[in-house]
Amino acid sequence: MTTEMQNEAEIFRGTTEGATRFKDHRSVRGTPKQGMPAFVLGEELAEMAKTDERIVVATADLASANRTNDFRDVHPERFFDFGIAEKNMITAAAGMAACGLVPYVATFASFAAILGAEQIRTDCAYPKMPVRVIGTHSGMSMGFYGSSHHALEDLGMLRVMADLTVICATDANHLRAVLRRSVDHPGAMYIRLGRGRDPLVYDTIPDVEIGKAIRLREGKDLTIIATGSEVRAALDAAEVLAADGTTVRVVDMHTISPLDRSEIEAAARETGAIMTVEEHNITGGLGSAVAEVLVDLPRLPFLKHGVPNRYVEVGPPAALYDKYRLDAPGVTAVAREFVATHG
């Protein structure tokens, strides 16, 4: 396939907007690398490992896809490719952690979280091993690869596990901050990433505290609590709604477990309504987690927005975000309808 054909194919898939050329691995199909969470993963870990000998990285035959090869290139002796054997990789990471290492193991979210759920619970979370399981290509970002490759249940499955920290990285800069914070964080973690083509929310590396939400925008008519790739869509929606005269508070709820209860309580107390937005099944994920807090509070209008509880269609990711109203126009429309109906 020629470069031109490849680029056309990518545009057809809807995964890029007007990509025009290949570059070296510092960029992916013309989009700057720093805008891509998955693609700073190996680079950031490699940098961290220069001063921390405990850090090791593993993947399951996806070193190129999740850019852990950027780590392998710098620290080959501390990189392990386990081949297509995710369960073995996650449990072996627990074994490494039991001997004093801090392993970061990365593969597609559907395989990390769903295939490896028992290994995450039994071998990492329960014995409080400092294993960091990184699920890339989460949600429906794998588009036409189909339901086996979509991870729309991972948050629901993993947030119910005690002693497991569950985080959705918002963008590349946020991911760097989370990784830096993660090294000495006690116990096991699951870190959810998008496909690596997510737009920036943070222009610089933010000050991230695990378990504490980040309030990105103030408003009094509605709070949108979003996570991961949907934070950008929520901010864009708030901008549009401001023009309508509706002011929207936007909260980046990057830590799904433990959940920042006080931020939710503040939203309930201070704004007119709450809406959650996530690229996840509306059953069991962020929306459900927030609802578990709201049930203890005075009643207020609340809407969970996400993927319906069914297996989504295949298609280019951009088409899927449009269909399920999880792109900025979709979130804007859903929020507008919600504000109109509740008030």
Place this chain on the structure above:
Amino acid sequence: MTHRSNVNYAVLEDRAKFIRTETVRLTRIAGAGHYSSTFSCAEILAALYYAQMRIEPSKPNWPDRDRFVMSKGHAAIGLYPVLADLGYFDPSELNTYTRLGSNYGDHPDMKKVRGLDFSSGSLGHGLSVGVGMSLSGRLQGRDYRTYVMLGDGEISEGQIWEAVIAAGHFQLGHLVILLDRNGLCIDGHTEDIMGIEPVHERFAAFGWDVQRVDGHDLPSVMGAFDNLPAGTTGKPQAIVFDTVKGRGVKRMEMSLDWHVGNLVGEDYDDVMKELEAGLMPIEPEPAE
């Protein structure tokens, strides 16, 4: 068969008996316990902990210690008394076995039991833990061995074979499988439920060095340990121990009724007497 001059086989035999009698005693506290799959590995455990492993019970976190993962976690009832006997904790703690809040449950918990290198319970995970421990040892320049005891029914789990492949690929010469080949799983004979033979050839085909010995004959068990290479060969090691499930109590030997059970009253006393009398030689199967 190699006989070590510095090994007192009478002592090891006594410790294997101790593992069995403690299993019976603790099972009575719990009201149910895994007799037969603990009895099958009693000699292996005794030889491993009392004569083979490089450990220092006063320093359970010593980085250079040999590691042991009891992947067939339901045999923990036989491991706890060994750890207590070696001084990892006060043997009286075992009297809480399975009681509410006890550190000692049916499956071993590294968060609660001093001297345990890892937890287990869900079968099929332990060898992967061993792979990680061996990789760590190499990365950190330590020459400890990691021993993983597997049940023969357990190796039907796919994750085991992921780890078998990985150990060969990563050339983990310090990793040792101890396979308790007792022939029975819960639902019947392994070869009827899910056949694994020729199991030694299967390990060999994945690049492992394999020995196969009688798992109840202590000189053979010790001989297999003696035959392990230094660990620098890059070949992971498997020892297939042919054992008898329930070995030591006639009514339990190869009986499907005693995977989990409870002895009470006269039965308890009879079994304790039988165990105190010591193992009888294994009688050959009558020709059909």
